[in-house]
Every structure is written in C-alpha cells, then in structure tokens.
Amino acid sequence: MTALAALIRRDVRIALRVGGGALIGVLFFLTVVVLMPFAVGPDLALLSRLGPAILWLGALLASLLTLDRLFMADHEDGSLDLIAMSRTPLELACAAKALAHWLAAGLPLIVATPVLGLLLNLDMVATGAVALTLLAGTPALTFTGMIGAALAVTLHRGGLLMAVLVLPLSIPVLIFGVAASQAAIVGPMTFGAPFSILCALSLVSLVIGPFAAAASLRHGLD
Amino acid sequence: MSLIDLANPTRFLALTARVLPWLAAATIIVLTIGLYQSALAPDDYQQGATVKIMFIHVPNAWLSMFVWGVMSIASLGTLVWRHPLADVAAKAAAPIGASFTFLALLTGSLWGRPMWGTYWEWDARLTSVLILFLMYLGLMALWRAVDDPSRAARAAAVLTLVGAINLPIIKFSVDWWNTLHQPASVMRMGGSTLDKSFLIPLLVMAVAFTLLFVTLHLAAMRNEILRRRVRSLQMMQASQKAA
Numbered sequence: 081m082t083a084l085a086a087l088i089r090r091d092v093r094i095a096l097r098v099g100g101g102a103l104i105g106v107l108f109f110l111t112v113v114v115l116m117p118f119a120v121g122p123d124l125a126l127l128s129r130l131g132p133a134i135l136w137l138g139a140l141l142a143s144l145l146t147l148d149r150l151f152m153a154d155h156e157d158g159s160l161d162l163i164a165m166s167r168t169p170l171e172l173a174c175a176a177k178a179l180a181h182w183l184a185a186g187l188p189l190i191v192a193t194p195v196l197g198l199l200l201n202l203d204m205v206a207t208g209a210v211a212l213t214l215l216a217g218t219p220a221l222t223f224t225g226m227i228g229a230a231l232a233v234t235l236h237r238g239g240l241l242m243a244v245l246v247l248p249l250s251i252p253v254l255i256f257g258v259a260a261s262q263a264a265i266v267g268p269m270t271f272g273a274p275f276s277i278l279c280a281l282s283l284v285s286l287v288i289g290p291f292a293a294a295a296s297l298r299h300g301l302d
Numbered sequence: 303m304s305l306i307d308l309a310n311p312t313r314f315l316a317l318t319a320r321v322l323p324w325l326a327a328a329t330i331i332v333l334t335i336g337l338y339q340s341a342l343a344p345d346d347y348q349q350g351a352t353v354k355i356m357f358i359h360v361p362n363a364w365l366s367m368f369v370w371g372v373m374s375i376a377s378l379g380t381l382v383w384r385h386p387l388a389d390v391a392a393k394a395a396a397p398i399g400a401s402f403t404f405l406a407l408l409t410g411s412l413w414g415r416p417m418w419g420t421y422w423e424w425d426a427r428l429t430s431v432l433i434l435f436l437m438y439l440g441l442m443a444l445w446r447a448v449d450d451p452s453r454a455a456r457a458a459a460v461l462t463l464v465g466a467i468n469l470p471i472i473k474f475s476v477d478w479w480n481t482l483h484q485p486a487s488v489m490r491m492g493g494s495t496l497d498k499s500f501l502i503p504l505l506v507m508a509v510a511f512t513l514l515f516v517t518l519h520l521a522a523m524r525n526e527i528l529r530r531r532v533r534s535l536q537m538m539q540a541s542q543k544a545a
Contacts, residue, residue: 224464227460227461227464231444231457231460231461234453234457235444235447235448235457241440241443241444241447244436244439244440244443245440245444245461247436248433248436248437248440248465249464249465251429251433252471288464288467292460292463292464295381295456295460296456296457296460296461299381299453299456299457299460300453300456300457
C-alpha cells in the first residue's frame with residue numbers, strides 16, 4: 081500500500097514540476113476551445129449550443145495528448161523495469177500510475193472547464209453539468225487510454241498509432257458525456273440515465289484498463 | 303488429430319493443402335446455390351427488388367462480427383496457451399474481417415439510399431459497425447508497426463480482446479437504441495419474423511460466406527507461415543554473412 085502511495089506521490093510530483101508537462105494539457109484544451117469560434121464563427125447562440133460538445137472534444141484531445149507520457153518517461157529512464165520487477169502486482173502499479181496521471185492531467189481540465197465555459201457563453205447550469213460529466217468521464221478516458229499508452233511504449237514508435245487505437249474505444253464515453261450534458265441543458269431526457277451509464281463506463285474501464293495495460297507491458301518489456 | 307498436432311506448422315501446411323481444394327469447391331457450390339435462390343426469391347411487397355441486397359448485406363455483417371470473434375479466441379490462444387498458430391490465425395483474419403466489414407457498410411449504404419433516402423445516418427448500428435471497421439484498420443496498423451511478429455502478436459492480442467467489448471454493443475445496438483436500423487429479425491427470441499422464401503436463401507448465403515471465410519482464412523494462414531519462413535531464412539542468411 082505504501083509502495084503504491086509512494087508511486088502516486090512521485091508521479092504527481094514529476095508531472096507537476098518543470099518539464100512534467102501535465103499542465104500543457106490544460107493549455108492545449110484552452111487552445112482548442114479558443115480555435116472553435118474561429119472555425120464556426122463568433123455567433124454566441126451557436127457557441128452555447130455547441131458548448132458541451134466543444135468542451136468534451138477539447139478534453140478528449142487534451143487527455144490523449146498527455147497520455148504518451150504515462151509510461152514513456154519511465155520506460156526511457158528504466159524505472160518502468162523496476163516497477164515491473166517489484167513485488168507490487170503490475171496491475172496495481174498500472175492503476176496507481178493511471179490514477180496519478182488523472183490527478184495531474186485530468187483534474188486540471190475539469191477545474192479549467194468553468195473558465196472555458198465563459199468563453200463559450202455557457203450558463204451556470206450548463207457549465208456545472210459539463211464539469212460534472214467530465215469528472216465522471218475522464219477517468220474512463222485515462223484508464224482506456226492507458227491500454228494504448230502501454231502498447232505504444234512496447235512498440236517504440238507508436239505515438240500516432242496510439243491515437244488511432246485509443247480513439248475508437250473512447251467514443252462511448254464521448255457519446256454519453258455529451259448526451260448527459262445536453263440532457264441537463266435542454267432535455268427532454270433526464271440527466272440521470274446517460275450520467276449513470278457514463279459512471280458505469282468509468283468503473284468498467286477501471287477494471288479492464290489495468291489488466292490490459294499490465295498484460296501488454298509484461299509481454300512487451302521482455 | 304487434435305489441436306496440439308496442428309501446432310506443428312509443417313503438419314498444418316500439409317493438412318490444409320489437402321483440405322483447401324475441397325473447401326474452395328464447397329464454397330463455390332454453396333455460393334452458387336445461394337445466389338441462385340436469392341435471384342429466385344420473390345420481391346418484397348414494400349421494398350421491391352432492393353430486398354435482394356439483404357442476401358449480400360446480412361452475411362457480410364454477420365461475418366464482420368464473427369471474424370472478430372475468431373480473432374478474440376485466437377488472441378486467447380496467443381496469450382494463455384501460447385499456441386504457435388494462434389497469432390498466425392489472428393493476423394491472417396484481420397484483413398479478411400476488415401473486407402467483410404467494409405462490404406457490409408457499402409451494401410448497407412447502397413440499400414439505405416432507396417429505403418431510407420440517405421446513404422449514411424448516424425444511427426447506433428451503423429456507427430458501431432463503422433467503429434468496428436476503424437478498429438480492424440488500427441489492428442492491422444499495429445501488426446505492421448512491429449518488426450518482430452511474436453511481439454506484435456501479443457500487443458495485438460491485448461487490443462483484440464479489449465475491442466471484443468464492441469461485439470455485444472453492435473449486436474444489441476438495435477434493441478437498446480431505437481433508431482433507423484430495423485431490429486433483429488432472424489436471430490431473436492420466439493423465432494424468426496422473416497418469411498421462409500427469404501429466410502432459406504439468407505441462411506444458405508450465410509453458410510456460403512462462412513465457408514468463404516474459412517477458405518480465405520486458411521489460405522492466408524498458409525501465406526503467413528510461408529512468409530515467416532522466408533523471413534527467418536533471410537535472417538539466417540544475413541547473420542551468416544555478418545559472421
């Protein structure tokens with residue numbers, strides 16, 4: 081348990097310090113959202129209608145961008161081999177690393193959402209709904225993305241390939257995330273149904289992700 | 303003859319060399335019967351002659367999911383039992399499955415144009431099959447990204463098993479989301495709703511396409527084994543020259 085806590089603490093600390101790159105995700109998120117009015121025009125009514133979708137897409141791309149750091153740095157300096165050889169099960173270590181990654185790279189995205197919602201002319205309820213769905217959905221993005229990150233590490237040149245492999249898996253999360261936020265804003269569906277499916281997706285990926293990532297790491301490292 | 307005996311690639315090659323001509327002949331015969339029956343099937347009272355697209359479209363759609371299922375079982379073989387032919391089977395199946403999926407999408411959209419008035423609709427079944435197609439392509443890219451086949455096999459096996467989650471989503475998408483695509487009519491509780499004059503040609507075509515898949519798959523596996531032999535011969539030659 082202390083080993084896992086130490087791993088989480090270490091990963092969060094590395095990610096947040098100079099060169100860690102976790103906050104670059106937020107900067108990228110901001111840039112994507114700022115680009116949108118240039119693409120669709122500065123019509124505020126249209127922007128507020130597209131708002132949840134734009135925020136979700138931005139968060140999805142931003143979390144994808146930071147994913148390859150999940151194992152890459154540790155693989156380069158050799159600490160991934162140490163983690164794989166330690167007495168802690170690799171599945172748990174993977175889960176801890178993903179959790180740390182989510183704390184350092186996913187949580188800031190959610191914190192940034194209210195500010196970006198202002199730029200897109202979203203009202204309080206809509207911003208709250210999007211932030212809540214992101215809070216429930218981004219763990220699923222991190223934990224399914226971890227499978228792609230583990231594959232990419234063992235492939236050595238899998239950066240772009242990772243995006244192609246991971247994006248199809250993240251489509252359900254995107255569908256239900258946007259559906260839940262739209263339901264909160266305009267109805268006619270209730271917020272609860274798509275939101276609980278979103279939570280379920282996160283829980284399922286919490287189970288599958290560490291096992292698949294550990295399996296591909298174990299096979300790839302030897 | 304058991305699965306263990308087949309683990310020897312030489313024996314596998316010898317066996318398939320004998321079986322393949324028969325399989326190919328069976329495929330041609332059943333496919334001919336199926337096409338003949340499909341051509342004779344009556345026009346639908348609503349859809350007219352376009353209903354005959356079904357006899358091509360539905361087997362393709364079934365096979366697109368069936369092939370991923372075969373690949374998932376082969377991936378289990380790679381990861382759990384380390385069966386030497388399992389990764390050959392998984393690799394050879396991917397392009398065939400991608401072709402079936404593409405044909406299902408293509409015939410579906412050609413059918414959709416006269417029936418629904420649109421080539422494409424972001425409906426649950428169509429979208430989930432499109433995702434399946436993207437995953438086939440991603441998997442093929444993954445196979446090609448690694449030089450060493452056995453390393454690529456294990457990475458691809460993990461991804462195949464994760465992607466298998468998509469299969470039940472596709473199967474039940476028409477029941478869970480009530481959108482444009484019609485709900486299941488052949489395989490459902492309480493028997494098929496399809497009339498016999500349509501059902502029999504459809505099932506014959508399904509058998510024909512499955513035979514076609516088995517034939518193509520065995521042939522592709524043979525090619526893959528031979529390709530690996532050539533590769534290892536080249537590696538041996540290269541290391542001899544270096545020494």
